[in-house]
Amino acid sequence: MxxxxxxxxxxxxxxxxxxxxxxxxxxxxxxxxxxxxxxxxxxxxxxxxxxxxxxxxxxxxxxxxxxxxxxxxANVPGFVDDPVGDLPAGKADCVIQKYDRRALIVSTATCGARCRFCFRKNYPFQSNPDVAKQVSDWLDTHSDIWEVILSGGDPLTLSPGKFRDLVEAIAMHGSVTTLRIHTRLPVMRPDLVMQHFELLRELSARFECVLVSHVDHPDELDEESQVVFGQLKFSGWTLLNQSVLLKGVNDNAKTLESLSRRLFMQGVLPYYLHQLDHANGVAHFEASDETALSLIAEIRKRLPGYLVPKLVREIAGEKSKTPIF
Ligand code: SF4
Structure with missing residues (x-):
């Protein structure tokens, strides 16, 4: 190995x-x-x-x-197995549609590492689904979809063959103009991102390509993530980051400021700072809204506006993320 x-x-x-x-x-x-x-x-x-x-x-x-x-x-009231309403929004085994004309694909259960605060830690993943076929069949009857979001698990843990099958199946549907990948692999397994590079480069000729990385702490960014982001940027990808506000991890202004600045140095714009999704087993990571708002107010004083992420929470059944003011 x-x-x-x-x-x-x-x-x-x-x-x-x-x-x-x-x-x-x-x-x-x-x-x-x-x-x-x-x-x-x-x-x-x-x-x-x-x-x-x-x-x-x-x-x-x-x-x-x-x-x-x-x-x-700990069993904490309000913390549940499906905190963001994935199951009621399921359209096919691996397709979730919460938002107008956009669809999310649960492409795999596999991740580069398992985050203890994971919002899908209790999700009933299907074993060995033919994701490419399921997605293709579903898109055949949903020609209004313009953005497909690859999620999971981590979509870049798919083997190069399976990943190619999936994106080629999506590419056959002309209505889909934007492909978005949500991944934590640039900081968990940069080697696995690199194995897809030839295809990732090709994709920007077919789609508007957006990669949303999940980086929560500046110490997660190193020379290897810099190479991954640098090559994606050079290939025409838009690079955004979303973080989760986590007690004991990044719930202080110095860390959040440093995270935004280091992301920017690697070519990535901070996009969302999420309040914790209330999945069973994660309550000990929760920071209050009051803390979150005061942190945003503090980093707003320290950073230019384009480096201040939007503070949001996901509420099951809502038609967009909900800003917290
Ligand atoms: S990478 Fe994402 S899906 Fe995987 S364990 Fe972490 S939060 Fe959950």
Whole structure:
């Protein structure tokens, strides 16, 4: 196995790899009695992300994103299995349509690593669906769709063959002018993004191409993400980022300011700062709206307007994201 392909599925092996240099950060992120060694939402972390933790200025922030704790077992009123209303908006096994003339494809259940705050951690993913065929069949009868959003899981974890089949199936439908990919792979598995590069370059000749990265902390950005974003930008992709406001990870103005600036240095514009989706098992990550608003007010003073993300929340059944003022 190539070193870049290494993933950790066992927490003790992962912690051993991080080594004594991260001992304090590990203790800060989860004391031994808080660690959950066999979580319901299984642990997964790429070697790349483990290496980011090792060299991070705030390693405990990145660790909190990835390390399962017993806090996830808490039953908190208002936190549910389908917080953003994916299931009622399902149109075919892998097609979700919440918004007018735009459709979202749940292209795979696989991710480069598993974020503990994941909004789809309880989603009933189908096993081995023929996504390209399902999407093509659905688009055949929905010629009003102009934007297709590839989501998951992480769409760029698809094998090059399956990913090509999927985008070629979409490309056959002339009404679709914009292809948007939501991914966390530039910071979780940049090697997997690179394996799609020839196709990603070709796509910008057929679609308006938008990549929305999910980066939550400036320490997640390194030279490898810079290469990925640089090549995409050079190939004509529009690059945006959305983050989730996460208690103990990025809920301070200094981190958010640094995140916006580092994204911009890599060619990416901050787009949304999401309030946490209320999925079961994530309540310990919640920052209040009051905190969120004061953080936005503070970074507005420190940054030009184009680097201040919009503060939003997703409300199940609403026809757009809801701005928080
Ligand atoms: S990459 Fe996205 S879908 Fe995958 S675990 Fe993280 S938040 Fe969930």
């Amino acid at each position: 190539d070193d870049a392909e290494k993933v950790f599925t066992q927490i003790p092996e992962f912690l051993e790899y991080l080594g004594t240099g991260c001992a304090e950060a590990i203790a800060n992120a989860a004391t031994p009695d808080k660690l959950d060694l066999s979580p319901k939402f299984p642990f997964l972390c790429s070697k790349h992300y483990a290496d980011l933790i090792k060299k991070a200025s705030e390693p405990e922030a990145l660790l909190r994103e990835i390390l399962p704790t017993r806090d996830e077992l």
